[in-house]
Amino acid sequence: MVASGKGKGFGGSFSGPVLGRRGVFALGGLSAGAGVLSACGGNTGRGEADGDGPVLSQWYHEYGEAGTQQAALDYAAAYPDARVGVEWIPGDYDAALSSGLLAEDEAPDCFESHLNRGMVEAGQLEPLDDLVADVIDDIPESDLARNTLDGTVYGIRMIDDPQYIVYRPSMFEAAGIAGPPETFDELVDMAVELDSGEVKGIDFGEASGADRLGQHMIHSLGLSFIGADRQAGFDDARMAEGAGSVRRLSESGALLLGAPTAWWDPSSMLQGLTAMSWTGLWTMPALLEGLGDDIGIFPCPGFAGGAPTVFNGGWSAFVNANGPNVEAAKAFTKWLWVDHEEFILDWCLSYGFHIPSRLSLRAQADELTSGPAAEAVAIADEFGWAEDPDWTPAMNTAVNDMMSNIVIEGADPEEELAAAVATVNDELDGIFG
Structure with missing residues (x-):
């Protein structure tokens, strides 16, 4: 039920990829189509639209928990307003993402990562304030802070670990x-x-x-x-x-x-x-x-x-500011990580335990209310810290x-x-x- 290779767990790394003021950290390549999974029949990532709306590419690191891969595909397939190809990236995800965001034809439209100033200064992250405006009071303060830089929200927290x-x-x-x-x-x-x-x-x-x-x-x-x-x-x-x-x-x-x-x-x-x-x-x-x-x-x-x-590790959802379908990617990200609470709870509780990043959903997470899981939530609240x-x-x-x-x-x-x-x-x- 848990990861079996480096970088495959839910916890996440302390720092995401950086494209800073002093240059690009393109730490390793990603072959065309590597790790691509179809959420829509024969679709293998971004391709030509077929009348069903725009085609989007969504990237995840390679989670090891059984069922996560299929769940990501199921969420994407359920989205009615675009065709979403899911790329499951093995190995060093941060390095692959650093390279992938520079590749015009292979870059993701939306992806999970960790906020850092380098990505913002490189113009890679689309502001997402409007996506969370209606639920901002439902987001834990620490989760909001770790995805906010200079007053702008760039990410939406998916899980806390x-x-x-x-x-x-x-x-x-x-x-x-x-x-x-x-x-x-x-x-x-x-x-x-x-x-x-x-x-x-x-x-x-x-x-x-x-x-x-x-x-x-x-x-x-x-x-x-x-x-x-x-x-x-x-x-x-x-x-x-x-x-x-x-x-x-x-x-x-x-x-x-x-x-x-x-x-x-x-x-x-x-x-x-x-x-x-x-x-x-x-x-x-x-x-x-x-x-x-x-x-x-x-x-x-x-x-x-x-x-x-x-x-308190975990992952957040971001939108590529340089993608070909920024507004469509924002709409999908809001649909999945803001509007569809049943998907958020499924992602947090069905494949390993994770603390939902919404206060109202934490109240519904019965699996985290007793035993050692409840103790984990308690010590996270009392002693927890997050990345800068x-x-x-x-x-x-x-x-x-x-x-x-x-x-x-x-x-x-x-x-x-x-x-x-x-x-x-x-x-x-x-x-x-």
């Missing part, structure tokens, strides 16, 4: 551990206690958490990715201290490495390979089916005296490189923090300077 740590209460009890950790250092100690050799303490993925924990650390410590002065907002000695805690986990031997699937797939938990694992709400149905009531969850514990955190549209992939890479160099390579934390801050400041100077 909190990411957290899942654990086996039975294994905690057997090890004499009373409950979830309150600090990241306590998490390291518990992982060591839970490590029996055959069953590891925790699965953070092959990168040992270096590909996400730096961002959580920033939020945990009450810092900002980008400060009010438009410089890196995380130049704080506690960052180096927190990175040292992650390195201690990496050196402890308690991490599950070489898992059969990546972190966003629950296989390591379902197969009893680990007592704890980083995951997201989309895996909840599979975990409930496989483990019953032997499931507990908790947010990422705080670093260096900071607070717990939950990254001004945070670019290059900035994200700088933080990930900092963490990887400290955690895996054993580099000096203070020096790596200074290098990451310098890289982010250079990026910001290029954007706002």
